Amino acid sequence: MMFSPAVQLLDTPSPLAWRLFFVAGKLLLPAVEGAALAPVPVLDFEPTASSRHYLGRLDGLDCWAITLADVPDGWQPMALRAAMMQMPAPLLNLAVRAAQIVEWDRTHRYCGACATPTEHKPGERARVCPSCGQLAYPRLSPAMMALVWREGELLLARSPGFTPGIYSALAGFVEPGETLEECVVREVEEEVGLQVSDLRYYGSQSWPFPHSFMLAFTARWVGGEIVPQAGEIEHAAWFPLDGLPGIPPRFSIAGHLIRDTVAAMQGAAS
Template sequence: MPFTPAHQPPGQPTPLGWHFAFVGKDLLLPDNGSETLSLPPGAALMAPVETCHYLGRLDEHDCWACVLDEPPAGWRGVNLRAAMMQLPAPLSAVAGRAAQVLEWDRTHRFCGVCATPTVRQAHERSRHCPACGHTVYPRISPAMMALVWRPGELLLARAPHFIPGMYSALAGFVEPGETLEDCVAREVAEEVGVRVKNLRYFGSQSWPFPHSLMVAFTAEWDGGEIVRQPEEIEDAGWYPFDALPGIPPLFSISGYLIRHAVETLPRQAA
């Protein structure tokens, strides 16, 4: 299901469209358990035009993001994270995009410079201040993820907000003036007190909670003992490849990263 992004709707809409409708932070899904979000043009769950955003085309069907006050009959609100885990990967990805566009629009209704109401632009995805000329675009916050390893073991940690028993790679937001490599070294040192070397890029994932871009690396341990940052890390330790604790599902890049590491990294010291 190829997706072609766009910000302007076509002159001729497709007969059916994907409509990613939200009530608050919840994505609306059909109450009958179906995974389809296809609706005829004009049946966008009766969303006001000013709350709808065109996203592009998925598998030759127009995609829209919109906001409603309450779920219509036959639909139910589902927490976005849970909904994305239920949907096929292409729909999940566009649902995440829809959530980020709507959150950007919601939080930039007024100019951050002079407080004047902003106006949506037709030629690009932006909001413009008619008073001072300030323009805002959808916000993306880069964050690194680092899976620290030594032969046969992975350093996994859990934050206080994780579900019980869940451990993952280390992660943190990039600070102004930092490279991704600088961020990895700083965050690992801050959160667990160890040094790393030999960073290897693994992949990235858009993470709409609320507007992150997760950039994942593996990083080889270069010394130091684990010392937790109490405010950020509830527990951390070295785990053998064949005795890992609970890890994230494949829905998140951390799940892929950890499983790929187990399959590819050295299992014994040289």
């Protein structure tokens, strides 16, 4: 499925469209067991929407992110993370985009400089202050992810908020004036007290909780003993490649990063 992003509708609307409805930050799904999101025509409750954002076209069909005040009959709200686990990749990526735009719109209704109510700027994904001209674009917060390795083992950790039994790679936000590489080195040392080198970029993922942009690396351990950062890391340890604990599913970049690194290390050792 091919997605073509756009800010505004530039052609005749498609008769059916992907309409992603949100209520209080939750995605609405059909309230029928086993039913999945599907393209639909304009629905009778859509005129009551508090906001509508055009996203582009997915395989020639228009895509909209729509905010409602209440859940209409025939629909049920679901936490975005749970909904994402049920979606194929193209719809997952669309839901991520929609959720971040809806959240940006909700949190930028007033100017951060003078507190005047903002307005949508025509032709751009931006809100503008009619008083002082301040522009607010959708926010992205770059965060590194680092999977630390040494011969035959991976360093995995869990934070207090993780699902019980699940471990993942280390992660943290980039600070002002810092490169991604500096962030990786700093975060690893802060979170577990280890020193690393030989950073290798793996890939990236937009992550809507609430507006992170994840950039994943592998990094080789060169020194230090594990000392978990109080309040941030509940437990961290070295795990053998054939004895990993529970890890994130593949819909997250952490799930791909860990599985692909294990496969590469096992392949190199054989």
